[in-house]
Amino acid sequence: MDTDNRNSLREGTLYSFISATFKAISQVILIENAVTGLLILIAILLSSIPIGFIALLSAFISVVIGRLAGGDKTIVNQGLLGYNSVLAGIALALNLEGGMRWVIALAGAAVAALFTAAMMHVMCNAKIPVLTFPYIVLTWFLLLASYRLGVFQLNPGLVPQDLSHWKLHSEGTPNLLHGLVNGIGQVFFQDYFWSGIIILAGVFWAGWRLGLYAIIGSVIAWLTAYGLGAEVSPINLGLYGYNAVLTMLAVAAVFDAKSRFAPWTGIIAAILSVPVTASLDTWLLPFGLPGLTMSFVLCTWLILAARKILPNL
Amino acid sequence: MDTDNRNSLREGTLYSFISATFKAISQVILIENAVTGLLILIAILLSSIPIGFIALLSAFISVVIGRLAGGDKTIVNQGLLGYNSVLAGIALALNLEGGMRWVIALAGAAVAALFTAAMMHVMCNAKIPVLTFPYIVLTWFLLLASYRLGVFQLNPGLVPQDLSHWKLHSEGTPNLLHGLVNGIGQVFFQDYFWSGIIILAGVFWAGWRLGLYAIIGSVIAWLTAYGLGAEVSPINLGLYGYNAVLTMLAVAAVFDAKSRFAPWTGIIAAILSVPVTASLDTWLLPFGLPGLTMSFVLCTWLILAARKILPNL
């Protein structure tokens, strides 16, 4: 009986370990659901086996660190210490080159878990969620280290440019369907159509309202970006969409969305995320860095903090 | 009687609405006084009718948002949710071009009110005022969005420059009187002499000590900038002055100025604002952005937070 007990404990632990790992993946899109996490992992593996493994290992590392370092079990099991690790692992593996990038990606995933814990502590008084801020800042820092450290080999696509020589290229044919699906897939750096569809299915699995909000967020980003005269190529790639999708989900459904105006506030926040995305790309141009999910973080923080003072938002 | 009551209520509401709108304008210069707000509006209209209307509408929008979104009535009626909207509206209308700039300015004013509420929440624990931080960051972001969104047309005067090619041009004839008055007028982006005079009259209306401090702040900025070898053209335009004026008012009179050394601390803070203004212009050079009132915000935050630890400041 004693042995049985211990076995069930182990299984329980193993189960909660696996569950926490998949939830860390689903928390990237603000959902705590292991099945959604598994679907998203399949979507990533479908477009790249190694990146899928990095995502899984990064989530796993975050859970191990959370357990060993004495983190609150509820937080660790909800995957809340791990979604930044998942994103850092994927982003570093995609934006670096050479064999060492896999090691850097996993080391970055480990640091992202510590950074997430640090931000949780700093922001707990304000009662504002950490979101993906740690992953973004960490990824920017590690990518820029490549200019000084030979082992970090930057993807040659990331070229620093002088703002004074920048020109806007608006020509091109917008593709509505691909733009919309990519807007959702790009939350996980996916611009492969079927990967986006499976990720969307994962969101619907967690709740039809969440799926609907994700689609609305992508539609709003598409319309706003097109209406404000953005370049067509990033619209088609979904590069304006993923921040709007995350912002819509966060503001309209996930955090403190008690007001009956919450869906409308979500739409306003999603619209705002488009010029903020455009602006961040400009700030980062001299460094050749991608904006990642920073406009989602900034717009969501803005609304969530404002809600504490203006409760009808 | 019931009808009478309701009428007086409506009038009361209308009155408090109008009062809050004008106070939002006066709060830009740290004063809660509807008459001062009206005088400032006249000063702005004198140099540009459309900009005056944008200022008025921006203040009005902030009050509407504050009311609809359930904000604390005292805060809304004091104009504390609106001064960032007034500045954002004016700054966006002046620094963008084309017909859409009016829409962007008013949308920016609306977001500025939300941003102000958000910052109020974030900073309430530290008991440090928000000042004009939200307007500055919002304006910088929306101006930079113009490099990616065709509808945002940047004023061609805002040119990104390479710091390594920058040269200091110190020649020119300093004009003391215009420099001093512009230093006050530039709080509202005014470099028309009589607009500056009317704004100063508005400050004196709210209190002779405030008027005196505003003049002292402008004199200190003039002397410090000239003494430290700044370029003459920005000195004459009052571009070093307005941050010093606001810093002097904030530190010496408005916030926590209980120590008998407060006026001297105000002078030190006003002096400090000059190199900080110079420095911010350098940080922003690669992006071609104006420093706005950021040096006022930084120097005032520095002193107000230090006062919590060093009470004799």
Next chain:
Amino acid sequence: MDTDNRNSLREGTLYSFISATFKAISQVILIENAVTGLLILIAILLSSIPIGFIALLSAFISVVIGRLAGGDKTIVNQGLLGYNSVLAGIALALNLEGGMRWVIALAGAAVAALFTAAMMHVMCNAKIPVLTFPYIVLTWFLLLASYRLGVFQLNPGLVPQDLSHWKLHSEGTPNLLHGLVNGIGQVFFQDYFWSGIIILAGVFWAGWRLGLYAIIGSVIAWLTAYGLGAEVSPINLGLYGYNAVLTMLAVAAVFDAKSRFAPWTGIIAAILSVPVTASLDTWLLPFGLPGLTMSFVLCTWLILAARKILPNL
């Protein structure tokens, strides 16, 4: 007897004044020990008499400000208001030119004391130490003011560079011993071998464990920087080392280091400081600014805040 009392009081005050001044110098390397401070001062004087005097005067100014402005006596006497002043004074005197640099250095030291007090207030809720953040930001701001103010003459060694034209130069012969000692000396901007040795002696005086951790920090930085393919010249000058030394001391010994894993966490943080140092140099390249101790501040904040959530770190 009354006179005796007053005399002893005066002497007591004089003694505590001198002690606070030397402790302000030793607090730069996270140690509260007047003898260590004196040894460090001797080490600085050995390489440059004027810089030594600036260090001493900067520390003295911070103590005077702390007393006059009504600061808590314990904090002032521990030198906690002054270490940022010491660093700001040295950094400004070394990175500016011309006769006015001495005045600017001492004025900067005075503002650094206020900035430290301000940050103490802002960070007291999070229970995270201020570290050298105020000195870094202040020095960056005052150095950049030189592009707009003729009186600030920047050291011509600080050249803004375009990131797109940056090339990594890895050739050169690494010098282990000098690299290690410089890694400790550079905490006080010293690359003279014997100055580094005396500073290390001062650290050992305060505690053999601290001395050991300082050496370990320098070794780790050397190995990590070399292993990650950094340029040899900064490695030899100890420019990767001083941040790792400070990070190691802070994380493994000084702040909240109760966990038995604290030394290992210190080593991880010291390793992390190397890519963060590399990255900061890249962020600052367009402005030609030195990274100073920012990577120490960022890595230490990260771990100390994470420890509040993950207590086994």
